[in-house]
Amino acid sequence: xxxxxxxxxxxxxxxxxxxxxxxxxxxxxxxxxxxxxxxxxxxxxxxxxxxxxxxxxxxxxxxxxxxxxxxxxxxxxxxxxxxxxxxxxxxxxxxxxxxxxxxxxxxxxxxxxxxxxxxxxxxxxxxxxxxxxxxxxxxxxxxxxxxxxxxxxxxxxxxxxxxxxxxxxx
Numbered sequence: 386x387x388x389x390x391x392x393x394x395x396x397x398x399x400x401x402x403x404x405x406x407x408x409x410x411x412x413x414x415x416x417x418x419x420x421x422x423x424x425x426x427x428x429x430x431x432x433x434x435x436x437x438x439x440x441x442x443x444x445x446x447x448x449x450x451x452x453x454x455x456x457x458x459x460x461x462x463x464x465x466x467x468x469x470x471x472x473x474x475x476x477x478x479x480x481x482x483x484x485x486x487x488x489x490x491x492x493x494x495x496x497x498x499x500x501x502x503x504x505x506x507x508x509x510x511x512x513x514x515x516x517x518x519x520x521x522x523x524x525x526x527x528x529x530x531x532x533x534x535x536x537x538x539x540x541x542x543x544x545x546x547x548x549x550x551x552x553x554x555x
Contacts, residue, residue: 455500507534
């Protein structure tokens, strides 16, 4: 067995776009869609909201993900902001940790008309798909915000440079 000093999962080709995107950081959200056995979800930080009447959400996802297929099939999704205690759930939906029994048994989810919603998410939105297009190596999903609930944000789950972070006080 050989011990290496390099990170075992680091891409040997340093992609400057990925490096800069990692330095932007952001709140971790979970996007979910579908019903029953056709539910899918994906952890994302590539999320932007545009204020207006109506408001819009723009999300970048892996075009080969189950979520991209579920959103295309249903035309709807739920987005929920994750909290610090959701770190393991975020890893499971990102495909970085095992999910024995499936993704949706890792926490309690409530059925909504937009897709499964994490029961203890204090801030979430119901989204209706308006457009999808390929952008770089991602699929951009443009949603109209159909429902919005903004709750407490005491311990948001943040992600920067490949690690989860807690918001510092002050």
